Amino acid sequence: MTSKNWFTGLVPAVFTPMHADGSLNLTQVKPIVEHLVRDRVGALFVCGSTGEGVSLSSEERRAAAAAYVTAAAGQVPVIVHVGHSSLTEARELAAHAQRIGANAIAAIPPAYFKPDSLETLVLCMEQITAAAPALPFYYYHIPRRTGVDLDMAEFLRLGSERIPTLAGIKYGASAVDKFQACVDLGKDRFNMLFGVDEMLLSGLVVGAHGAVGSTYNFAAPLYQHIIVAHQKGEMEKAKHYQGLAVRMVSSILKYGVQPGVKAMMKLIGIDCGPNRLPLRALTREQIAALHKDMEAVGFFGWVQSGFSEPSLR
Numbered sequence: 533m534t535s536k537n538w539f540t541g542l543v544p545a546v547f548t549p550m551h552a553d554g555s556l557n558l559t560q561v562k563p564i565v566e567h568l569v570r571d572r573v574g575a576l577f578v579c580g581s582t583g584e585g586v587s588l589s590s591e592e593r594r595a596a597a598a599a600y601v602t603a604a605a606g607q608v609p610v611i612v613h614v615g616h617s618s619l620t621e622a623r624e625l626a627a628h629a630q631r632i633g634a635n636a637i638a639a640i641p642p643a644y645f646k647p648d649s650l651e652t653l654v655l656c657m658e659q660i661t662a663a664a665p666a667l668p669f670y671y672y673h674i675p676r677r678t679g680v681d682l683d684m685a686e687f688l689r690l691g692s693e694r695i696p697t698l699a700g701i702k703y704g705a706s707a708v709d710k711f712q713a714c715v716d717l718g719k720d721r722f723n724m725l726f727g728v729d730e731m732l733l734s735g736l737v738v739g740a741h742g743a744v745g746s747t748y749n750f751a752a753p754l755y756q757h758i759i760v761a762h763q764k765g766e767m768e769k770a771k772h773y774q775g776l777a778v779r780m781v782s783s784i785l786k787y788g789v790q791p792g793v794k795a796m797m798k799l800i801g802i803d804c805g806p807n808r809l810p811l812r813a814l815t816r817e818q819i820a821a822l823h824k825d826m827e828a829v830g831f832f833g834w835v836q837s838g839f840s841e842p843s844l845r
Contacts, residue, residue: 541574545582550805615639668699
């Protein structure tokens with residue numbers, strides 16, 4: 533966080549660890565947090581897409597959020613995603629996040645009965661945020677999942693008049709031009725977090741203040757080098773590192789986004805368990821194939837290197 537209380541740097545969208553039967557395994561939260569603190573991340577994003585929040589009951593989401601806040605223990609801020617198709621449930625999740633000491637909340641819009649206009653979207657977010665008036669609020673824009681693809685710059689304009697706690701957007705779309713419009717509009721007012729890992733450098737170039745993503749859970753050292761190279765104006769080096777990230781993400785995508793990234797945690801020694809249906813966890817054979825793919829792109833060298841110079845091969 534900066535002096536403005538903005539989130540900066542890498543913000544891993546953390547996993548919800550599970551037992552083999554699909555029940556929560558919250559004893560694994562502490563090792564996850566310890567690993568991410570060592571990797572010097574900027575904050576944690578809990579119960580988002582990576583955390584399978586929409587597949588959890590509200591009780592499970594509250595338990596996961598509390599476990600992360602407790603494990604973080606002030607070492608790193610925690611953003612809790614509270615979006616739900618029921619605004620009543622979303623409000624209760626928001627109020628709970630405030631009670632347990634989370635640092636901020638985020639929310640997707642209702643995604644079955646979708647908001648039909650910016651005015652309706654703002655009204656929905658206004659109702660959610662009223663339940664947690666002490667917490668900064670980040671709208672979670674991920675149209676490929678929600679089907680809600682409204683103008684985010686206009687959302688900031690209208691939302692700033694109606695949502696007192698509106699702090700920024702977690703922007704999970706690849707339309708960098710529209711993201712830049714939000715950055716330019718917000719200037720020093722809104723904290724814009726880019727949400728497409730394989731395009732991090734593009735987000736940084738147009739002014740992203742930080743980035744939320746799945747692969748920051750297990751490849752933070754690589755992405756840290758992208759950020760540092762960009763800050764130093766070493767663009768060829770930054771492009772090399774981003775190219776490695778693209779190769780890594782492309783390899784993971786062969787196995788499905790959510791199952792693939794969750795299996796990656798097992799490869800670095802932190803078993804987060806299976807995915808919950810309708811997502812299917814990778815088989816042993818698929819995990820072995822994923823391991824070979826990661827060897828081919830040099831992934832394990834990045835993990836072991838920490839903050840030393842990763843290979844540019």
